[in-house]
Structures are given as C-alpha cells and as structure tokens.
Amino acid sequence: MQRTAPSGFRRAGFGVGELLIESGGPTRDFSKHLFNTLTLAAAAGAIVTAGALVLAFVRKERPRSIAGRARPSPRSAMRCRAR
Amino acid sequence: MIAVGVLTPFAAFDNAVSSFFANAFGISTGLLLTGGIAALLVAYTALYLAVALQSVGAGLERVTPSISGAARLLARGPWDVLRRVHLPLIAPSVLTAALLVFVDVMKELPATLMLRPFNFDTLAIAANNYASDERLSWAAAPSLAIVAAGIIPCILLIRGIAASAHGKDVP
Numbered sequence: 683m684q685r686t687a688p689s690g691f692r693r694a695g696f697g698v699g700e701l702l703i704e705s706g707g708p709t710r711d712f713s714k715h716l717f718n719t720l721t722l723a724a725a726a727g728a729i730v731t732a733g734a735l736v737l738a739f740v741r742k743e744r745p746r747s748i749a750g751r752a753r754p755s756p757r758s759a760m761r762c763r764a765r
Numbered sequence: 766m767i768a769v770g771v772l773t774p775f776a777a778f779d780n781a782v783s784s785f786f787a788n789a790f791g792i793s794t795g796l797l798l799t800g801g802i803a804a805l806l807v808a809y810t811a812l813y814l815a816v817a818l819q820s821v822g823a824g825l826e827r828v829t830p831s832i833s834g835a836a837r838l839l840a841r842g843p844w845d846v847l848r849r850v851h852l853p854l855i856a857p858s859v860l861t862a863a864l865l866v867f868v869d870v871m872k873e874l875p876a877t878l879m880l881r882p883f884n885f886d887t888l889a890i891a892a893n894n895y896a897s898d899e900r901l902s903w904a905a906a907p908s909l910a911i912v913a914a915g916i917i918p919c920i921l922l923i924r925g926i927a928a929s930a931h932g933k934d935v936p
Contacts, residue, residue: 695909698905698908699905701904702905702909704902705903705905705906707906708907711886712906712907712910714886715886715890715891716888718885718886718887719887719888719889719911719914720871720914722887723866723867723870723871724867725802725806726809726866726870727867727870728863729806729810730809730810730813730814730862730863730866731863731866733810733814733817734814734817734820734862735821735847735852735859737814737818739825739847739851742825742826743833743843
C-alpha cells in the first residue's frame with residue numbers, strides 16, 4: 683500500500699501552506715466560517731441521509747409506490763387483453 | 766439551476782405569507798424560508814439525494830426479505846422494522862452516505878452562494894471571495910480547512926472499507 687501522498691498533491695499543499703504563512707494565519711472570521719460550514723454540512727448530511735433511508739425503505743417494501751407503474755385495475759387489464 | 770428552482774417558489778411563498786400578515790394583522794413576518802437555511806437544505810437534498818440513495822439502497826439490498834418477513838410476523842410495523850431491524854444492519858452504509866454528503870456539502874459553492882442567508886459565509890464562500898479579490902494568501906486558510914475537513918471523513922471511509930475487506934468490524 684502506498685503510504686505517502688502523491689507528489690502533485692504535496693506540492694500544491696506546500697504552496698497553499700506557504701501562502702497561509704505569508705498571510706500571517708487565518709483571518710478573524712475564520713472560526714465563524716468554519717462553524718457555519720460544519721453546522722450546514724452536518725445538518726445536510728443528517729437530513730439527506732434520513733430522506734434517502736426512508737425513500738429506499740419505502741421503495742424496497744412497496745416497489746410500485748415510488749417511481750414505479752401503478753397496478754392496472756381489473757377493468758383496464760381486461761380491456762388490454764381484449765385488444 | 767437547482768438554486769433558481771428552489772429560490773423561485775420559496776420566494777413566492779415568503780412574499781405571499783408576508784403580504785398576507787401585513788394586510789391582515791399589520792405585522793411583517795420577513796423571509797421565513799429564504800431568510801434562513803431551509804432553502805439551502807432543500808437544495809442540498811435535491812443535489813445529493815442520489816448520492817445518499819445509492820449508498821443506502823446498496824445496504825438495504827443486502828438485507829434479505831426473510832429478515833423483514835420475520836420481523837413483520839412478530840407484529841412489528843414497517844417503521845419499527847426499519848428502526849429496530851434494518852437500521853442496525855445497514856448502519857455502515859448509512860454512515861457512508863452521511864459522510865459522502867457531509868464532504869460534498871462542505872465544498873459546495875454555487876447553490877450556497879445563491880441561497881445563503883445574509884451574513885452567513887461558509888469556508889468555500891470565503892475562499893471564493895478572497896480569490897476573486899486577488900487576495901490569494903488570505904484564501905489559503907479556508908482552502909486548506911476544506912481539504913483537511915474533507916480528508917478526515919475520507920480516511921475514516923477508507924479504513925472502514927479496508928477493515929471490512931479483511932473481515933474485521935467496521936469502526
């Protein structure tokens with residue numbers, strides 16, 4: 683297994699790190715931005731995963747209920763058979 | 766595109782509610798949906814539901830119908846079966862889906878830029894603002910933070926996949 687980061691990634695990381703040192707560290711709004719990002723990502727992760735879980739479960743339990751064709755009524759089935 | 770699709774009906778709803786309350790009671794409700802992160806969360810759901818659905822669906826496929834049938838025979842309702850039987854079985858898939866969405870949302874820019882509330886900047890927006898102002902050194906900290914926060918869940922995922930491939934328990 684390759685344990686070291688690829689050189690392209692390392693070089694870019696060092697470049698951005700140099701820029702960070704040059705700027706004298708993060709700005710004073712950094713912690714606020716980080717908090718906003720983490721809050722938003724965590725909320726979205728929880729909501730989207732819960733939605734996907736419910737949707738996948740309903741699709742598994744009732745395959746025709748979501749994105750599937752409804753079962754034809756007996757009358758329309760007879761009509762199709764007559765054609 | 767999704768941001769515009771979310772913004773149009775939500776703004777219409779906000780305007781309708783605001784004008785109704787202003788006319789009927791003389792109070793202003795403000796922007797109920799577009800003023801907060803509700804519109805953002807709806808847009809993220811539309812954007813990343815497919816990613817989460819793929820992972821969760823693959824986990825649910827591995828649960829055989831006989832397991833659900835056995836639980837239903839014990840007079841459990843469908844949501845009880847999901848909570849007590851399916852969820853513990855597919856917990857790694859659910860965690861994977863949540864991590865994938867988390868990483869994607871952390872670095873998402875266009876929808877966040879359009880739908881964010883006032884004075885609500887994320888790391889991606891801060892990096893974009895600094896870079897568009899040519900303040901590249903100031904954009905370094907948020908950029909590195911996005912990469913670092915995206916790498917940690919990826920390392921966890923890779924370790925989990927490697928552990929499950931070797932027959933160990935997923936952490």
